[in-house]
Amino acid sequence: MMTVAAARALPDGAACFVGIGLPSKAANLARRTHAPDLVLIYEAGAIGAKPGRLPMSIGDGVLAETADSVVSVPEVFNYWLQPGRIAIGFLGAAQIDRFANINTTVIGPDYDHPKVRLPGAGGAPEIAASCGEVVVIVRQTTRSFVEKVDFVTSVGYGSGPGDRERLGLRGRGPVRVITDLGVLEPDPETCELTLTAVHPGVDAEQARAETGWELTVAGELRTSPEPTTEELEALRELEASVLPA
Amino acid sequence: MMTVAAARALPDGAACFVGIGLPSKAANLARRTHAPDLVLIYEAGAIGAKPGRLPMSIGDGVLAETADSVVSVPEVFNYWLQPGRIAIGFLGAAQIDRFANINTTVIGPDYDHPKVRLPGAGGAPEIAASCGEVVVIVRQTTRSFVEKVDFVTSVGYGSGPGDRERLGLRGRGPVRVITDLGVLEPDPETCELTLTAVHPGVDAEQARAETGWELTVAGELRTSPEPTTEELEALRELEASVLPA
């Protein structure tokens, strides 16, 4: 359901910067359902990739073979991401906080002696800064949904309204956080992540229980539509398309 | 003779940044005589061009067809020229002065109301700054060999010893000025251009008469060897190879 909900967040024709894993799966699902003209941009240098199977890594050969244009990694970041040409950035997170700041660097209060060392920043800080808007996909638990992230790898809304502008970040920031339980969106006034939809069979209480801060629930809480047969079939096909190892 | 003398200045195997016109002709002559492994770099984006005929312009199609690598114009300047990877830069001049500064911008004392408007800088300022060394080819007359250029488009030795270092210019600067009368080289102490060779049939007095400053003549004035049969033949072939218009 999380993948389907994430795919639905992508409007047809948009340029979308995708990381590997769930974001790539969701973006490819969108291309196979409602958004056949979605433009996929992978940081390894594929502009307009149209993979027929699900890429296993961010630099999978299928990306170069099917791309409109193959460019260097510096070019991806400097000519394509940095100027804000890419409408949607798709990010994962190890931790995300009340103001949608993201941590993928270290767990624990001491950077030099981390409890868990995570992979680090990758393309995320600049995706979060420069894409037109950002969609985050992350499983919702009290370990990942925290009051304040241990390390700000990628800026969401900083410490609240006005921070993005002060920092000169030109994209709108995270507009939607899609979890296995539902969808959170920043409150237009406070920038605080607020539960705006739950997936079928989930209620607001469950979502609140898995959130490390006092989660606000939108007045009109929507329920995500059930995955359609078309979506489920496309997802199955996509999963079956991964190359045998 | 000027072309032959210029070609001789290019050691085999060196990377050479060439402008169109005399520099390109001399570099291609060198490739056909003593320097078959000369690496020609054209600012339009051809790295390692090996034209079979003489290119008519700096962006002639034959350059892309025969190059080891074709790159963008920003890449030529940023990745190849600027770091000092190119051993020899080959420049022309409308005016050149005592300290080998070059003017290709305007003739006359007033930039805003020039007596003659010349083409301008092109790649020359950075070639003069960043190539390992610079060879200048220019016809010697009192109009072109002046005490002080009307406009410094490309820096030779500025106002004398130490100026290049002060300005942070990392190449050695002009090491040889080849004219229709002979060869001038900077004095190792004063950086002033000094006549070190005359072409066959020319004497120092002629060169002094065509120079707009009190030209110093080297103690041991050499005479350039006559063009060899091989050189003359290669030059004739090269000139015949220009595409019919």
Add this chain to the structure above:
Amino acid sequence: MRTRIVPLRTAIAELVHDGDTVALEGFTHLIPMAAGHEVMRQGRRDLTLVRMTPDIVYDQLIGAGCARKLVFSWGGNPGVGSLHRFRDAIQNAWPEPLEIEEHSHAGLANRYVAAASGLPFAVMRGYRGTDLPEHTATIAPITCPFTGEQLTAVPALELDVAIVHAQRADREGNVQMWGLTGVQKEAVLAAKRSLVTVEEIVDELEPRPNAVVLPNWVVTLVAEVPNGAHPSYAHDYYERDNAYYREWDAISNDRNVFSAWLAELREGARAPA
């Protein structure tokens, strides 16, 4: 927001407005000559024209009175000599005064790179010791925050319109060019709006060596203009017409001959030979 494929006349009318900052790029190869002629035909004025190597199409635009200002790094008729209309404008303000902003190739290329990169400026080694900074306001010193070394900064060159010529586009407006491709990608990415004239529209852009592809979502309009780079050349389509460059020397060297040429251009659909 996909590229539309339109006639050249429509494209110029829609994209180029009086007073715009416009670059027609192409480094000797693939110069968008036909597009420049259409700008003259439509009588645009007060343009700030940008181009690393203003050559005959810019000589024509300047002589036709389309330009208020020229931003450039080398202005000449390559392989032939001077640009007479350019010189006449600077030396004698004919047909009207021409403001100039003069850079080196490296400087102007980096100004395009900065704009294409969404940065306000670029850093380079250059200009130091030359007389250019004295006359060009868009050159400034900058100090490395790590080493203290002094370098040069140039501001981003943001364009209203970039116009380039390419060999091919597909029916969705994806553009492919090959051979020497100069600063065309940077110019298109530096512009708010862009026009690509192409030799032909094809069903599919098969991959080629040394090709640059501009995806349709960064191209505003495409116009099919066979021979649109003449008298420059289009790699694998036609050679450079060197004779025309020499003829231009004679046409442009006399105001009356040039004016007759311009009148003929404005009446006809094609450039006079």
Add this chain to the structure above:
Amino acid sequence: MRTRIVPLRTAIAELVHDGDTVALEGFTHLIPMAAGHEVMRQGRRDLTLVRMTPDIVYDQLIGAGCARKLVFSWGGNPGVGSLHRFRDAIQNAWPEPLEIEEHSHAGLANRYVAAASGLPFAVMRGYRGTDLPEHTATIAPITCPFTGEQLTAVPALELDVAIVHAQRADREGNVQMWGLTGVQKEAVLAAKRSLVTVEEIVDELEPRPNAVVLPNWVVTLVAEVPNGAHPSYAHDYYERDNAYYREWDAISNDRNVFSAWLAELREGARAPA
């Protein structure tokens, strides 16, 4: 000063010295794995290892005790999970402490670009508001001299040695790679010395779409190492060995299993499967 073509063992012995700053680049594709194994076999120490995406070959080098410091932007086993040797070094200083210098991809890519361009630093939009500048000294604010806008500077990443893998070289040592080519050109141009391992040496490098060519005068040594990127892939030669990446998770997750693997590697000419 032409490229020499030598055996891999000779190349590593000649180019990589204890204490050097070394980058093995290749963005998922064309990772110079065999060259990394040879560095381990020769027991180099105190290296500053640089790589945007340290993955299993860096996990191995770190576990083998070759590295004193790691400069990186994303360290993981792509598609699988964590790098256990990398984590063990940072969290438990095993086999010895590992200093880290951490950037974003954009930052590290621009550090290579600055070095390749002969500049002391590069300018970018990035890092603002993140906690990275607090822990990474090689990030500094810089102000645009034209607009006053505040941006970020990162210093040039100058390398002693760059090692990359490519599909082909010719007998003169000109190198050709294609497919996703990452930052390999920048890494080679940022280095004092460079080694390119290739799938094969051929008589002629016929032009290909999306190819990057490194002319021999910027490459120090070439070594022919078929399968030298395994378990990553070489476009048009072999596919990524995804099973190996999963196996590595098990091998690396236990110090003893890893040590046995390392001993086997050091004895054999090839990496153990």
